[in-house]
Amino acid sequence: MGASYESGAFVACKDVILAFDAADERLNTTLRCITHAHIDHAVKVNEPNTLMSPETYELLKALGRLKRSASILEFRKTMDVRSVKVTAVNAGHILGSCQYVIECDDNTLLFSGDVNVQDTLVTKAAEPMNVDFMVLEATYGDPSFVFPDRETTYSKIVKWICECLKSGSIPAFKAYLIGKSQEIIKLVNEYLGIPVVVSDAVAKVCEVYRKFGLDLSYFRKSTDAGKEVLRTGECVYVSNHRIDFPVGRRMMWAIATGWALRYRFGFYDAAFPLSGHADFRGLISHVEACAPRRVYTMHGYSKRLAKELEKRGFAATALESVGRVVPFIYEKRRV
Ligand SMILES: [Zn+2]
Incomplete structure (x- = not known):
């Protein structure tokens, strides 16, 4: 399994290549996983082999952005993509926003998409998942971003x-x-x-x-x-x-x-300052709750958040700084 970043991100597991909110066409993608309906994430939604939550599907249809059918995955449901398992989990950001858990061999990866770890009047907080690897958004990944209650x-x-x-x-x-x-x-x-x-x-x-x-x-x-x-x-x-x-x-x-x-x-x-994203403390708490072996940060303050996570004892890297493919799945497990 490996991941790369350009627009959105890719995760490669053996012969399966999963794209997450990616507009990039250079990789031969097996499945396009859309995390949520915001316009900067719901890209290439009319390509074949696109996966999204039922809520995201309905939002994109209502806005006239989805012109064809798509594969639908409800929260807490799992889909087999050859030997890889893909599970959708609530991200707490907007209606239908998903994190995706990827299982490949004995390793698991959580791709967060945009994430909010607090309940709001219209959304439930993101669900933490205990995984080996995590790709985490860093929109407000600088310590200065602490939202009021x-x-x-x-x-x-x-x-x-x-x-x-x-x-x-x-x-x-x-x-x-x-x-x-x-x-x-x-x-x-x-x-x-x-x-x-x-x-x-x-x-x-x-x-x-x-x-x-x-x-x-x-x-x-x-x-x-x-x-x-x-x-x-x-x-x-x-x-x-x-x-x-x-x-x-x-x-x-x-x-x-x-x-x-x-x-x-x-x-x-x-x-x-009302946001659908986690603030700095929320991002850190999400990593602590998921307890991954390594975190890749993306979007916004990705480098700063990676540094802050390292200070707190997590192996962390800004995804865009490590090239197109990260061979993280081959890292030896701690015993
Ligand atoms: Zn969003």
Whole structure:
């Protein structure tokens, strides 16, 4: 078994080559494993031999990005790919986001994809798996990224919404289409009980979340009911684009992203550090829970995270720094 990085990553196990969120065509791929529906990960989804969770399948279909069928693997289910076993495990990042466990000979590898190790209002925390090797995302892999407690961020968002409404403005959120939008809608549903109006694109994604059992209450902006709620002004607006439109009241815009810890987002009226990714402490805790023999880090602060893991006694390497194939499976097991 070996792994390589360029766009996404590859894992080679004997004659089986698995691609993970990879746009790269240079390797003769046996199976393309899609970790989740975000656009930078769900690449080449219309190629043959593509594997994804049922939720990811429905999200990509709803957004018109998947034009053909794909192999489906539910969480905790295993698929045989010749002599290799592939198991999907919840990654906690968005609806249907997968980690994949690969079993080849006596070795196991966990490919994390984007991962969140905390429960949110719309997702359950990623499941740790005891494995030999781990490929871990490092989006917030620098020690400076420590997010506030999620409940604290939720309460700050609620407070800001109340202040906007009190001042006669409509609070509006620019949020990622998949994941963050639904979390904000759920937050308003649960904590405030005032109507939420959403862009048509956000509504399409919400319908998939609802199909998989998440109770979300909202009005679609383009409907008569949505227009009427906006006219009253007593509502929250959620969209994946920041577009002002005439509603008779000022719109105040907030953004919710982990990058709000580092950047001011002065173009917005407010910015909240609400992320679908694990922060630095979460990434470290995920490695500790999985207890692998070696970790390969990728994306974002991959080199820094590898260094920090080494300080804590883990063998760790930034995947992009070790060339296209890493012969890690041949390392001798500790006894
Ligand atoms: Zn993502």
